[in-house]
Amino acid sequence: xxxxxxxxxxxxxxxxxxxxxxxxxxxxxxxxxxxxxxxxxxxxxxxxxxxxxxxxxxxxxxxxxxxxxxxxxxxxxxxxxxxxxxxxxxxxxxxxxxxxxxxxxxxxxxxxxxxxxxxxxxxxxxxxxxxxxxxxxxxxxxxxxxxxxxxxxxxxxxxxxxxxxxxxxxxxxxxxxxxxxxxxxxxxxxxxxxxxxxxxxxxxxxxxxxxxxxxxxxxxxxxxxxxxxxxxxxxxxxxxxxxxxxxxxxxxxxxxxxxxxxxxxxxxxxxxxxx
Amino acid sequence: xxxxxxxxxxxxxxxxxxxxxxxxxxxxxxxxxxxxxxxxxxxxxxxxxxxxxxxxxxxxxxxxxxxxxxxxxxxxxxxxxxxxxxxxxxxxxxxxxxxxxxxxxxxxxxxxxxxxxxxxxxxxxxxxxxxxxxxxxxxxxxxxxxxxxxxxxxxxxxxxxxxxxxxxxxxxxxxxxxxxxxxxxxxxxxxxxxxxxxxxxxxxxxxxxxxxxxxxxxxxxxxxxxxxxxxxxxxxxxxxxxxxxx
Numbered sequence: 001x002x003x004x005x006x007x008x009x010x011x012x013x014x015x016x017x018x019x020x021x022x023x024x025x026x027x028x029x030x031x032x033x034x035x036x037x038x039x040x041x042x043x044x045x046x047x048x049x050x051x052x053x054x055x056x057x058x059x060x061x062x063x064x065x066x067x068x069x070x071x072x073x074x075x076x077x078x079x080x081x082x083x084x085x086x087x088x089x090x091x092x093x094x095x096x097x098x099x100x101x102x103x104x105x106x107x108x109x110x111x112x113x114x115x116x117x118x119x120x121x122x123x124x125x126x127x128x129x130x131x132x133x134x135x136x137x138x139x140x141x142x143x144x145x146x147x148x149x150x151x152x153x154x155x156x157x158x159x160x161x162x163x164x165x166x167x168x169x170x171x172x173x174x175x176x177x178x179x180x181x182x183x184x185x186x187x188x189x190x191x192x193x194x195x196x197x198x199x200x201x202x203x204x205x206x207x208x209x210x211x212x213x214x215x216x217x218x219x220x221x222x223x224x225x226x227x228x229x230x231x232x233x234x235x236x237x238x239x240x241x242x243x244x245x246x247x248x249x250x251x252x253x254x255x256x257x258x259x260x261x262x263x264x265x266x267x268x269x270x271x272x273x274x275x
Numbered sequence: 276x277x278x279x280x281x282x283x284x285x286x287x288x289x290x291x292x293x294x295x296x297x298x299x300x301x302x303x304x305x306x307x308x309x310x311x312x313x314x315x316x317x318x319x320x321x322x323x324x325x326x327x328x329x330x331x332x333x334x335x336x337x338x339x340x341x342x343x344x345x346x347x348x349x350x351x352x353x354x355x356x357x358x359x360x361x362x363x364x365x366x367x368x369x370x371x372x373x374x375x376x377x378x379x380x381x382x383x384x385x386x387x388x389x390x391x392x393x394x395x396x397x398x399x400x401x402x403x404x405x406x407x408x409x410x411x412x413x414x415x416x417x418x419x420x421x422x423x424x425x426x427x428x429x430x431x432x433x434x435x436x437x438x439x440x441x442x443x444x445x446x447x448x449x450x451x452x453x454x455x456x457x458x459x460x461x462x463x464x465x466x467x468x469x470x471x472x473x474x475x476x477x478x479x480x481x482x483x484x485x486x487x488x489x490x491x492x493x494x495x496x497x498x499x500x501x502x503x504x505x506x507x508x509x510x511x512x513x514x515x516x517x518x519x520x521x
Contacts, residue, residue: 029509081388105512
């Protein structure tokens with residue numbers, strides 16, 4: 001019986017931990033283990049036994065590597081917990097080793113501190129609004145968290161309004177809290193979103209792609225019609241153009257962007273620009 | 276059926292497979308647009324569909340069921356009325372479905388990192404469209420793909436396979452004919468990277484001398500299933516990222 005259990009415990013993954021640097025931009029799956037760069041230096045080729053003699057052999061200068069979404073620390077290795085492509089960002093300066101994360105596709109949003117999201121006000125209880133942001137719990141928003149709001153001067157927010165704000169508290173143990181001002185007390189574009197326009201949902205990966213610094217889709221859309229657009233990191237986009245038909249066309253294009261290749265998209269834009 | 280030999284002298288089974296050979300497996304992820312994660316798998320003639328909702332979502336209704344430090348994994352198993360040879364009258368809610376639901380829950384609580392989402396609920400619904408043996412294994416494999424499609428963090432894949440024992444030889448991946456013949460059958464769910472067993476189920480009589488052989492056959496078959504599912508997931512991720520323009 002003991003041998004049976006041991007047999008089942010033998011697996012291929014004993015030697016499968018790979019260096020994180022070799023797997024960048026490749027597909028990784030849950031169950032894989034990755035080695036951090038500092039460990040490679042110890043095990044890597046060093047020329048027969050030549051290593052600089054250090055005075056304090058016990059401590060080594062460690063690179064501080066940040067473990068992003070999709071990775072967990074497991075002992076001294078990184079364990080992959082989601083399927084996707086492994087990405088790395090070098091730090092601009094300092095001694096930290098950068099950030100590793102897994103770029104995965106998801107439809108449901110999990111609140112993260114500092115994210116800007118679009119929420120729908122679902123309830124007003126006393127001094128707090130309950131805002132649905134698409135996570136597991138509604139977020140709470142205090143009426144004082146708007147620019148220029150005081151106890152006498154309450155903001156004009158009704159149930160059903162759209163709010164663009166950011167999270168100040170968002171962890172797994174507490175109810176998320178959001179505000180519509182930044183740390184200086186200015187609105188900075190946040191607050192209640194206007195009444196017209198259309199709100200629709202897309203996947204989180206598409207939002208991240210649209211918000212990337214050089215996104216061609218946004219530039220092309222901007223040349224098409226004059227429009228107002230708000231992106232929420234929780235997968236919601238609010239768009240408003242001059243007429244209802246233009247708004248619907250823009251919404252359909254953005255939703256379809258996920259399934260089209262770049263060429264198909266350019267064709268559609270060219271056809272719309274002609275009309 | 277008198278005279279039906281499950282394993283011929285030359286080592287071939289009823290459907291022409293060898294003792295340790297698996298049936299043909301085809302799988303697809305992301306088959307439902309409205310669910311958070313979904314997957315469909317065909318293992319030979321057994322077809323199963325898994326859907327994951329609310330990833331994670333707040334527990335509606337009875338809040339006292341919420342666990343303070345982990346997420347609640349809620350699995351429901353349902354087999355269609357047309358899935359077996361004779362029409363089934365109750366698709367879900369009967370004893371076998373409840374037991375399967377509990378077994379699936381136990382399996383996935385071992386693999387999903389539930390500490391990351393306390394006081395929430397993860398729903399996994401599995402529907403068997405055609406049952407030709409190995410339904411538990413097909414459900415687990417389909418649910419693993421659906422959970423990966425939904426983006427729920429998991430410790431590792433969960434791969435499952437069934438195994439039996441006939442005339443001194445261990446068989447892997449039993450079909451309905453082989454299950455109905457009445458021999459011992461074992462269902463194993465494995466986390467391949469670490470080799471840990473998530474669930475092992477057998478309710479027949481088997482001599483302990485043979486257990487090691489049958490267990491090893493099931494474990495090897497589960498690892499082969501893992502190789503296939505690995506390929507399916509990589510293909511799906513590659514297609515998704517190509518469209519997003521990476």
